[in-house]
Amino acid sequence: MGSDKIGQMQSMTHNPFGSFDTRIPGHARIIRRAQQIMALFVAIALTVQPATAQSILRDAETEALFDDMSEPLIRAAGLDPRNVDIILIGDNSLNAFVVGGQAVYIHSGLIEAADNANEVQGVIAHELGHIVGGHVIRHGEGIKEATGITLLSLVLGAAAIAAGAGEAGMGIIGAGQQAAIGKYLAFSRVQESSADIAGAEYLSKAGISGRGSLTFFKKLQNLEFRLAIPQDDSYGRTHPLSGERITVLQEVYENDPAWDAPSDPDVERRFQRVKAKLKGFVAEPKATLRNYPETDMSISGHYARAYAWHKSAYPDKALAEVDALLAIQPEDPYFLELKGQILLESGRPADALEPLRKAVYLTNNQPLIAALFGHALVATEDKSNFSEAEKVLKAAVSKDNENPFAWYQLGVIYSQQGDEPRARLASAEGFVLQRNAPLALRNAQTAMLGLPEGSPDWIRAQDIAMLARVAVEENRKRR
Numbered sequence: 004m005g006s007d008k009i010g011q012m013q014s015m016t017h018n019p020f021g022s023f024d025t026r027i028p029g030h031a032r033i034i035r036r037a038q039q040i041m042a043l044f045v046a047i048a049l050t051v052q053p054a055t056a057q058s059i060l061r062d063a064e065t066e067a068l069f070d071d072m073s074e075p076l077i078r079a080a081g082l083d084p085r086n087v088d089i090i091l092i093g094d095n096s097l098n099a100f101v102v103g104g105q106a107v108y109i110h111s112g113l114i115e116a117a118d119n120a121n122e123v124q125g126v127i128a129h130e131l132g133h134i135v136g137g138h139v140i141r142h143g144e145g146i147k148e149a150t151g152i153t154l155l156s157l158v159l160g161a162a163a164i165a166a167g168a169g170e171a172g173m174g175i176i177g178a179g180q181q182a183a184i185g186k187y188l189a190f191s192r193v194q195e196s197s198a199d200i201a202g203a204e205y206l207s208k209a210g211i212s213g214r215g216s217l218t219f220f221k222k223l224q225n226l227e228f229r230l231a232i233p234q235d236d237s238y239g240r241t242h243p244l245s246g247e248r249i250t251v252l253q254e255v256y257e258n259d260p261a262w263d264a265p266s267d268p269d270v271e272r273r274f275q276r277v278k279a280k281l282k283g284f285v286a287e288p289k290a291t292l293r294n295y296p297e298t299d300m301s302i303s304g305h306y307a308r309a310y311a312w313h314k315s316a317y318p319d320k321a322l323a324e325v326d327a328l329l330a331i332q333p334e335d336p337y338f339l340e341l342k343g344q345i346l347l348e349s350g351r352p353a354d355a356l357e358p359l360r361k362a363v364y365l366t367n368n369q370p371l372i373a374a375l376f377g378h379a380l381v382a383t384e385d386k387s388n389f390s391e392a393e394k395v396l397k398a399a400v401s402k403d404n405e406n407p408f409a410w411y412q413l414g415v416i417y418s419q420q421g422d423e424p425r426a427r428l429a430s431a432e433g434f435v436l437q438r439n440a441p442l443a444l445r446n447a448q449t450a451m452l453g454l455p456e457g458s459p460d461w462i463r464a465q466d467i468a469m470l471a472r473v474a475v476e477e478n479r480k481r482r
Contacts, residue, residue, distance in 0.1 A: 058093040060111065061406070063371040064337040065091060065281070068273045072120055073107075073127050079208035080131045080201075087134075089127065093285060097226065099126050101133045111285050116222060117215075120274035121266050125202065125216025132201030199248055203255050212264045213256030220249050279303035280341075283310025302328060309341060318349035336365035340372050343379060352382035363395070370403035378412050381419075392416050400432075407433040424453030428460055431467045440478065444471035 069089035077084045088106040095112035102108070107130040109123070117123050206213050256262055283291050283306065291311035295304045309324035322345055328338045343359035346352070359376040366372055373395050380392035396413040400406065414429035427450035434443035447468035454461040 060091040060093045060281075060284075061371055062091070062277075062280075063340065063366065063369045064273075065277050066371075068270070068277050069109075072124055072267075072270050072274070075209035075211065076124060076128050076131060076205050079205040080128075080135050082131070082135070087131075091281075095285070097223070099130055101130050105134055107131065107134070111281055114278055114281055117219065117278070119215060119266065120270050121212060121215030122219040122222075123215070123274070124211055125206065125213065125219050128202035128205045128211075128216070129198050130202075131205055132198030135201060136197055196248075196251070199252060200255075203252060203259070206256075207259045207261050210261050210264055212261050212266070213252065213259060214262070215266075217249060217253060217256055220252070224249065275303050276306055279307040280310055283307040283314070286311075288312070288315045300327075302331065306341075309345070313345050313348070318345055321345050334365060336362040336369075336372070339365070340375065344375060347375070347379045347382060352379045353385075355379040356383070356388075368398055368402065370399040370406065370409070373399040373402075374406055374409035374412065377409065377416075381412055381415050386419070389416055389419055393420075404432070405436055407436040410436070424450045425460060428454070428464050428467075431464065431471075435467055435471065438474075440471045440474035444468055444475055447471060 066089075069091075070084070073087070073089050074084045077087045082105060086105050090106055090108050091114070092108050092110050094110040095115070096110050097112050097116050098110040099113055100108050107127055109126065113126065114123065117126075202216065203213055206216065279295065279302075282294060286294075288311040291307050295307040295311075297308065305324045305327045309321050309328070312318075312321035312324060322342065325338060325342045325345065328335070329342065332338060339358040339362040343355040343357075343362065346355035346358070356376070356379055359372070359379055362372050363369065363376050377392045377396035377399060380388040380395065393413070393416045396409055396416060399409045400413060403409070410429045410433035414426045414433065417423070417426035417429060427446045431443050431446035431450060434440075434446060444467075447464045450464040451461055451468065454464060
């Protein structure tokens with residue numbers, strides 16, 4: 004479906020509502036049945052939306068890697084790489100999806116499960132197939148057709164009940180429900196198959212092998228085996244079985260000129276680094292140290308352990324791992340960033356300034372790293388650093404204005420300087436990104452009171468207030 008789940012959804016061929024309650028009068032049962040069926044399709048629609056509780060993981064190195072490994076695929080799909088985002092979600096499930104616009108969401112669990120970058124490129128290509136195919140927009144078509152079948156069965160069932168054939172009428176309604184669910188699931192499977200073929204086309208045009216895509220589908224097939232999912236056919240499922248997808252795609256990939264194309268060694272090297280740091284960041288430290296024992300002297304080993312020790316509140320051990328990395332690559336901006344982060348978060352902001360300043364310079368003011376540097380400058384509580392902090396943070400939000408952390412730090416600087424209206428405006432910007440409409444509205448209104456009317460900052464505060472007011476009103480109506 005448009006909001007694709009790479010992993011398989013639970014089978015829905017059974018009746019999710021149990022048996023009929025024959026004690027309820029016929030028409031009342033019809034109404035209740037209609038409500039239940041409509042609730043089912045609402046539930047299906049909601050399952051394909053990203054959970055708001057899921058956290059988006061922002062990391063400069065990871066985002067740079069995603070940009071580089073996806074760019075040839077995005078171009079092959081006929082899209083502009085500047086308009087497509089590959090976004091990492093903090094979730095250990097093996098999943099990826101799209102939900103509208105031109106953004107592909109990838110779960111951290113998928114990165115951990117992938118053996119190489121080529122496997123992830125296969126997933127990205129598939130998701131781009133959903134975007135180009137407009138599957139999110141067309142998602143409503145599947146629900147509309149299924150709902151039409153449901154309503155027709157309700158009308159026919161009601162007529163039968165009114166004529167005195169109560170059991171027959173309820174049977175018509177039940178059959179209609181099953182037909183509606185089957186219609187919707189078939190619609191979803193067609194979209195998945197379409198995205199598979201489109202993804203294969205994009206990989207081919209980009210000169211990227213489909214080996215990783217097949218390998219990843221085999222991982223999904225093994226997962227299906229472990230979950231004891233029946234492999235006879237995919238009826239009653241949102242996705243074709245992985246075995247069916249492999250059968251269709253294997254011949255396509257093996258006959259493609261790109262089948263034997265080697266992976267980009269630089270992308271692969273960077274992928275293994277990102278996979279290690281992600282493991283260190285999201286996993287329990289014990290698990291990380293088990294996967295990357297201290298005998299592992301590779302860059303990935305040092306990288307993963309640095310995060311594990313930092314999470315475990317052993318800053319000296321974490322710094323020792325980073326220093327080992329910097330001994331190998333002293334000009335690596337991401338190693339310098341990590342060293343600065345460890346120093347800052349272990350209560351040594353002044354010591355963090357040098358590595359972070361250098362990391363900002365080496366990445367040409369990468370906004371996420373610049374925001375961390377600005378935080379360190381603020382955390383020193385040295386007023387002589389505040390002017391530089393303001394400059395750095397302004398540059399960060401001008402390049403990436405969707406970073407609430409950077410807006411918060413900029414608000415702190417304005418507040419320290421006694422510029423309360425702009426502190427409130429920065430807070431309003433941050434609350435907008437956090438989707439906290441009431442606090443965004445309150446801060447924007449307070450900012451407007453102290454800003455020169457008609458100035459760019461005043462106009463921006465007014466815009467935020469208007470948007471937040473609409474959101475607050477919509478939330479009120481939904482209650």
